Amino acid sequence: MTVIWFRLKCIGLLNRGQRNISIFSNATPSNLNKVVSDAEKIVGYPTSFMSLRCLLSDELSNVAMHVRKLVGTKHPLLSTARGFIYDSRKNLQMRGLVVLLMSKAAGPSQHTASDLLPQDMVSGIYPSQRNLAEITELIHTAFLVHRGIVNLKEWTNSDGPLKDMQFGNKMAVLSGDFLLANACTGLAQLNNTKVVELISSAIGDLVQGIYHEIPNRLEDNSLTDEINMVTWEEQTFLSHGALLAKSCQAAMELAKHDKDAQGLAYKYGKHLSLGHKLNSDLQLFVKSSSADPVTFSFNSAPVAFHRQIVGQERWCHQLQQAKTIGRQMDYTKLRSTIKLEKGVTSTIDLCRYHGNKALESIQCFPSSEARSALENIARAVTKF
Amino acid sequence: MAIPWRHCWRWTIGATSTSVLETICGFNGRSATFAASSFRGTGAGTGSGKEGLSSRPVDTTSIGNYILTSRHKSRLLYPTPKPCCSKGIHSDAKLKDPFSLAQKDLNHLYDDIKKELFVSKSELKSLCDYYFDGKGKAFRPMIVVLMARACNIHSNRDGDLLPGQRSIAMISEMIHTASLVHDDVIDGSNKRRGMTTINEVWGERKAILAGDFILSAASMALARIGNNTVVSVLSQVIEDLVRGEFMQLGSKENESERFKHYLEKTFKKTASLIANSCKAVSILVNSDPEVQEIAFQYGRNVGIAFQLVDDVLDFTACASQLGKPSATDLKLGLATGPVLFACQQFPELHAMIMRRFSTTGDVDRAWQYVLESDGVDQTNYLAQSYCREAIRQISLLRPSPERDALIRLTEMVLTRDK
Numbered sequence: 001m002t003v004i005w006f007r008l009k010c011i012g013l014l015n016r017g018q019r020n021i022s023i024f025s026n027a028t029p030s031n032l033n034k035v036v037s038d039a040e041k042i043v044g045y046p047t048s049f050m051s052l053r054c055l056l057s058d059e060l061s062n063v064a065m066h067v068r069k070l071v072g073t074k075h076p077l078l079s080t081a082r083g084f085i086y087d088s089r090k091n092l093q094m095r096g097l098v099v100l101l102m103s104k105a106a107g108p109s110q111h112t113a114s115d116l117l118p119q120d121m122v123s124g125i126y127p128s129q130r131n132l133a134e135i136t137e138l139i140h141t142a143f144l145v146h147r148g149i150v151n152l153k154e155w156t157n158s159d160g161p162l163k164d165m166q167f168g169n170k171m172a173v174l175s176g177d178f179l180l181a182n183a184c185t186g187l188a189q190l191n192n193t194k195v196v197e198l199i200s201s202a203i204g205d206l207v208q209g210i211y212h213e214i215p216n217r218l219e220d221n222s223l224t225d226e227i228n229m230v231t232w233e234e235q236t237f238l239s240h241g242a243l244l245a246k247s248c249q250a251a252m253e254l255a256k257h258d259k260d261a262q263g264l265a266y267k268y269g270k271h272l273s274l275g276h277k278l279n280s281d282l283q284l285f286v287k288s289s290s291a292d293p294v295t296f297s298f299n300s301a302p303v304a305f306h307r308q309i310v311g312q313e314r315w316c317h318q319l320q321q322a323k324t325i326g327r328q329m330d331y332t333k334l335r336s337t338i339k340l341e342k343g344v345t346s347t348i349d350l351c352r353y354h355g356n357k358a359l360e361s362i363q364c365f366p367s368s369e370a371r372s373a374l375e376n377i378a379r380a381v382t383k384f
Numbered sequence: 385m386a387i388p389w390r391h392c393w394r395w396t397i398g399a400t401s402t403s404v405l406e407t408i409c410g411f412n413g414r415s416a417t418f419a420a421s422s423f424r425g426t427g428a429g430t431g432s433g434k435e436g437l438s439s440r441p442v443d444t445t446s447i448g449n450y451i452l453t454s455r456h457k458s459r460l461l462y463p464t465p466k467p468c469c470s471k472g473i474h475s476d477a478k479l480k481d482p483f484s485l486a487q488k489d490l491n492h493l494y495d496d497i498k499k500e501l502f503v504s505k506s507e508l509k510s511l512c513d514y515y516f517d518g519k520g521k522a523f524r525p526m527i528v529v530l531m532a533r534a535c536n537i538h539s540n541r542d543g544d545l546l547p548g549q550r551s552i553a554m555i556s557e558m559i560h561t562a563s564l565v566h567d568d569v570i571d572g573s574n575k576r577r578g579m580t581t582i583n584e585v586w587g588e589r590k591a592i593l594a595g596d597f598i599l600s601a602a603s604m605a606l607a608r609i610g611n612n613t614v615v616s617v618l619s620q621v622i623e624d625l626v627r628g629e630f631m632q633l634g635s636k637e638n639e640s641e642r643f644k645h646y647l648e649k650t651f652k653k654t655a656s657l658i659a660n661s662c663k664a665v666s667i668l669v670n671s672d673p674e675v676q677e678i679a680f681q682y683g684r685n686v687g688i689a690f691q692l693v694d695d696v697l698d699f700t701a702c703a704s705q706l707g708k709p710s711a712t713d714l715k716l717g718l719a720t721g722p723v724l725f726a727c728q729q730f731p732e733l734h735a736m737i738m739r740r741f742s743t744t745g746d747v748d749r750a751w752q753y754v755l756e757s758d759g760v761d762q763t764n765y766l767a768q769s770y771c772r773e774a775i776r777q778i779s780l781l782r783p784s785p786e787r788d789a790l791i792r793l794t795e796m797v798l799t800r801d802k
Contacts, residue, residue, distance in 0.1 A: 059630045066633070146596065149569075151587035169588055170570050174629060177566060180596070181623040184603060188612070188619035196615055197607035203600035204503070207593050211508050214589050 032279075032380040036094060039373035043100040044123035063175045066167075073160050075168025076148035077175075095140055095244050096133040098272065098377070102265050103129035103251045104370035105362070111256040115191070124370070128190050128254045135186045135199065136247040142179035143206055147213075148172050195250045202246040209239025213299070227307045232299075237270065240277045245269035267361040268374065275354035275381040277301070278347055285335065285344045286384050294331040301350070306343030348384065355382030482526055482789040482796065489529040489545055489553070494518045497554050500601045511582055511594035512601075515561050519577060524560055524658055525553035527686065527793065531679055532665035533786040534778070539670045543786065548609040549665045555618060556661040558602035563625045565595035570629065571716055614664045621660045628652030632718060639734070643724055647688065654694075655687025678777050682790065685774035690797050692767040695720035696760050699751065701801060714747045721766065722759035723750060729757045767798055 070078045104124040109116045120127055149172045150165050159165060180203075187196045212235045237245075248269035252262040281300040296303060307315050322334040338344065358378040365371050494516045501512040532549035536542065565582055567573075569591050574584040583591035599622070606615055631649040651659075662683035666676045698713050699722050713720050717740030719733075727733045730753040736746045754760065771794035778790050 059627065062630060062633065143596075146592050147589075149589050149592055151589055152572075153587060166572060173566055173570050173592055174626070174633075176592070177626045178630070180599070181626040184619045184622045185616075187603075188616040191612045193607040193610050193612060193615060197604050200600050200603035200607060204597055204604070207597040207600065208503060208505060208508065211505060211590065211593050214593075 031383060032377070035373070035376045035380045036097060039097060039101060039377065042123070042369050042373050043097065043104060043125065057178075059178050060175065063171055063178075066171050070164065070168050070171070073164035073168065075165055075172075076150065077145065077168045077172045080144055080148045080172075093137050094276075094377075095247065096137040098244060098269065098374070099133040099136055099247050099251050100125055100130065101370045101374050101377075102248045102268065103133075103255065105365045105368055105374060106252055106255060106257050106261055106265070107366065107368075109255040109257065113256065116255060126255055128192075129251050131186055131190060132195070132199075132247060132251055132254060135183045136243060138179050138183040138186070139199070139203060139206070139243060142176045142183065143210060145172050145176040145179065147210060190254065192254060195253055198246050198250050198253070202243045205238045205242035205246075209235055209237070209242070213239065226312060227299075227304045229305060229308055232301070232304050233274065236274060236277055236301075241270045241273035244273045261365075264361045264364050268358050268378075271354040271358035271361065272378055272381065275351050275358060275378070278351035278354065279381050279384075282344070282347055282351065282384065285339060286348075294335060296331065296335070301347045302338060302343045304343075305346040305350075306338045306341055309342055309346070352382045355379065482530060482793045485785060485789045486526040486529045489550065490522055490525055493522065493525055493554060493557070497558055500554065500558070500605050501598065502601070503597065507586075508590075508594065508597065511586060511590060512598055514579075514582055514594075515564065515577070516557075520557075520561075522557065523690075524556045524661065527658055527683065527790070528553040528556055528661045528665055530786045530790050530793070531662045531682065532669070534781055534784050534790060535666045535675060535679060536669050537784040537786065538675065538782040541669065543784065546668055548611065548614070548668045551605055551609050552614070552618070552661055552664050552668075555602045555605050556657055558598050558605070559618070559621060559625070560657060562595045562598040562602065565591055565598070567629070569595075571712075573712075609668075611668065613667055617660045617664050617667065621657045624652040624656035628654075628656075639727065642719070642737070646719070646721065646724060650688055650691045651684065654691040655684045658687035658690075659683035675781070678780050681777040682774050685770045685777065686794060686797060689767040689770035689774065689794065692721050692763050692770070693797060693800065696722060696763050696767075697801070699754055699760060711747060711751055714741050714750055717741055721763035722754045722757075724759070725762040726754045726757035726759035729753075764798070771795075771798055 064081075067077060067081055103126065107124070108118060108121065109126075115128060116126060122130070149169050150159075152162070152165060152169070155162055155165055183199075187199055190196070245266045246269070248265035249262045252265045278301050281296075282302060284294060284296055284300075285302045298304075298307070310318070318334070318337050319329075322330050322337065324330050355378050358381075359375060362371055362374045362378065497516050498513050501509065501516075503509045503512065529545060529550070532545050532552075533543040536544070536546070536549075564576065568576060568581040569583045569588050572583075573581050575581060581591070582594060603619075606618055609615075628649050628651075631645065631652065659680045660683070662679040663676050666679035670676065695713065698710050698720065701710055714723070719737040719740075723733060723737065727737070733750060733753055736743075736750050739746070741747050741750055774794050775791050778787055781787050
C-alpha cells in the first residue's frame, strides 16, 4: 500500500506545467475543514481512506504507472490524480461523510430484516450504509476523472505533444470507467433494486449537469449566452447536488426508514450541496488573498447573478473594459467591477437560504451527536 | 499441410491428440465433444502433438485430408462446420432462421431503448440515440430473446417473453453500445458502422458523457426488473468490460501465456455480455442452476467464437464491407488469434508483438506474415470448436424452434463476412 501512495505522491511532487483546469478549485473555508474532521470521529474512521480497496487494485496501480508518463505534460488527469492523494486538506470526501452521518442520525431500523441486525451496526451505521457512502465517493471521483478529458480537436501546440493528450485521455477514460464499474458492482451487492435505481438516476443527473458545463465554443467562457438563475440552480443541482441528495435518500431506504425520513434526507443533501457550491464560488469574491491567481468561470454563481442583474449589454461592455491591451482578460479588474454590483450579496443570500433549508430538514431528526455534526456542517457552509 | 494441423491441436487441447483422433474417428453422428475443459479459459497447452500422432496406428490420412480439404476450401469461403458436426446430431427439422424468429420481439427494440434514454438536453439526446438507429446487427438482443424463449419452453411455459426478459435484451444492447462509444474514444476511431464516430463529431468529452449516460439508463432499467440476482449478473458484465479493456493495455512475455491472456480478454470484452445476458434471462424463468449454466455456456462459447471470427475478418475483409478500416487491431498494437498462431511459423512476429507493432513497417509485415501463414485457418478452426461446444450445450434444452435457431446461429457466426 505504501508503495502506491509513494508512487502517486511522486507524480505530485514532480509535476510541472499542468493545464489550468484545476478540478480542485473548490476552495474550502478552514472552519468547514475543522467541522468535517470533528465529524469524522463520530462515524468511526477517517473517510479519506474510503475506496482504499479500489485504489489498491491491480488495474489502478497499472494506471498509476502509466500516469507517471504524463508527468511534465499538461493533461488534466495529472492534476486530478495529484489532488486526489497529495493534499488531504483539500481532499474532503465530504459526500461519503455526510451519508454516514445521515445514516447514524436516522438511527436503527424499525424493521426486522436479516441484513439489518443491531449487532451489525458499527458506530451506529449498517454495513450496507457504509458501502453506499463508499460508492457515492467512487461515483464522484469517477466523474472528476471523466471531467478531465480533453477534446483533441482543440489541441494546440502550446499543449505539448498530441500523443500525450491522447494517452492521458485513454487513462482518464479507463480509470473513470473502472471506478464506475466498481460502483455498479457495489450497488448490486446492496441487494436493493430501489437503491440501484435511485443511484443510477443520480449518475444520469451528474452526466446531464456536467454536459452543460462543456462550452460549445472554443473560448472557455461563452460571452453571449443569457443566464437565468433558475436554470443555473437546476443545472447546478444536477452537477453538484443530485448525487448527495439521492445518496442520503438511499441510505434511509437501506435501513428501511419511511418516506418522510427519505424526503428529509434528500432535502438536506440537496440544500447542503447547493450551499456548498455557492460558498466555494464565493471564496474568490469575499476573500482578498492575493495568493491565488485570480481566474473564475463566468458560470460561477456571483458572476451568473451579476450577469442577470446588469443585463447582456452592460455585461459585454464590462468585459471589453476588463481586457488588457494585449486582449487578455484582466480578471482582477473584472472582479472589482462585479463586486460593485449586487451579484456577490445576492449569492451570499442564496447561500444562506440553502444552508437554512438544510438545517430545517436535519432538525426534524431526533437529537444526536450525528445530527449536531450535520447541523455544524450546514452552518459552516454559510459562514463567510 | 500436416504441420499446421498438429500445431492446431497443440493450441486447443489440454488433452493429448490421441483422444482428439479418437473423437474424430469415432464420431458418427455424435456431436464432436472436445473435452469441455479445453475451452474453460485455458489456452495453449503444450500438448504432445507430434508423438501422439505418429504412435497412433490409425489411418489418419483420409480423415486428415477430409478435414484439411474442407479447411483449405475454407481459406476463402469461411468454413461451415459441416463435416465436423451437424450431421445427424439433431433431426433436420427445418432450422429456423434466427432473424425471422426473433423479429417480432425485436421490432420496436431500438425505439424502446430510445425511450429509456430520457434526457432533457436535445444535443445529449441525439448523441445517446446516435447508434440506436436500427442499423446495427442487433446480434446480442437476438440471442437473448431466442435464449429466453428456449428457456421458457424448456421450463414448461409457452415461449412468450416475460417483460423482464425483453428488458434484458434492451439492456444488453445498451451496455454494448455504451462500451463501443468509450472504446472509440480510447482507440481514437473516427468511423463505426459506416458512420462518423461520436467523438469525431462532437469531441471526446461529450462522447464519454454520452457513454456514461447510456450506462446509467441501462442500470436503471436493470434495477426496475426487480431481481437482485439479475442485477448482480449484469453488473458483473460492466466490470468485465472494463477489466478486458485493461487487459489489452498489457502484453504477456511468455508465448503460451499470451494465448491464454487473449482468450480471457476475449471472454471479458465480448463473451461475458452474451453469456451473462443469457444467464439472466434463464434466471427469470428457471431456478435450476443447471439450466442457467447451459444458457451461460452457450452464450460464452458463441461469444468467443464471434470474437475470433471478428479478429479473422480484421485481416481478411476489406474496408468497405466492415464499415471501418481493417488491420485495425495491428494498428492498435493488438495481437489477436491469427497473429498468435502465425507466430509459430514466423518467429519474427514475437518481437513485433512485444513492441506492439510500433516500428514503421511492422503492421504491413505482420499482415503479410499472417496471410502467408495458416493463422487465419487455425483461428477459424478454433471458432468452429467453440461453436460445437455451444451447440452441445444448447442441445441439452428441450427442443423448440428457438433452440434450433440458436444452433443455426452458430453457423451464421462462422460464415458472416461483416
